[in-house]
Amino acid sequence: DGDIDEGKTKAMACVACHGVAGISSNEIWPNLAGQKAGYLVKQLKAFRDGTRSDPVMSSMAKTLSDPDIDDLAAYYSSL
Amino acid sequence: DGDIDEGKTKAMACVACHGVAGISSNEIWPNLAGQKAGYLVKQLKAFRDGTRSDPVMSSMAKTLSDPDIDDLAAYYSSL
Numbered sequence: 205d206g207d208i209d210e211g212k213t214k215a216m217a218c219v220a221c222h223g224v225a226g227i228s229s230n231e232i233w234p235n236l237a238g239q240k241a242g243y244l245v246k247q248l249k250a251f252r253d254g255t256r257s258d259p260v261m262s263s264m265a266k267t268l269s270d271p272d273i274d275d276l277a278a279y280y281s282s283l
Numbered sequence: 284d285g286d287i288d289e290g291k292t293k294a295m296a297c298v299a300c301h302g303v304a305g306i307s308s309n310e311i312w313p314n315l316a317g318q319k320a321g322y323l324v325k326q327l328k329a330f331r332d333g334t335r336s337d338p339v340m341s342s343m344a345k346t347l348s349d350p351d352i353d354d355l356a357a358y359y360s361s362l
Contacts, residue, residue, distance in 0.1 A: 233322065
């Protein structure tokens with residue numbers, strides 16, 4: 205599983221859209237706080253490999269490693 | 284905007300995966316409780332028109348009208 209503290213640090217890149225505590229500042233961007241970790245992993249990998257696409261998330265996910273994804277998912281699901 | 288009570292009735296079809304109160308019973312299926320209504324509308328329409336695909340959700344969304352989608356989004360975001 206992912207590391208929550210590592211995830212919190214890596215989530216600095218996500219705060220602008222998904223909010224400081226995973227509650228997004230815009231109707232169209234999802235809240236991530238308390239979301240299922242497995243779902244978050246699946247979606248980040250889908251954005252990374254292109255089976256799901258979004259102008260912003262596709263590029264954000266491109267740079268993520270598997271451990272990054274696990275840490276981010278652990279962090280957001282812990283909120 | 285959607286009608287929460289109407290949405291609750293229509294959400295009977297979603298309970299099996301997304302849970303009675305929008306907290307799903309499986310790591311891979313997302314929690315919907317408290318999610319942004321605008322995000323839910325965008326994703327249901329994406330499943331319906333095929334810009335996003337999932338074996339289960341694509342077929343579920345096919346039958347939804349715009350009012351159905353608005354009602355479901357209002358309901359789940361109210362939880």
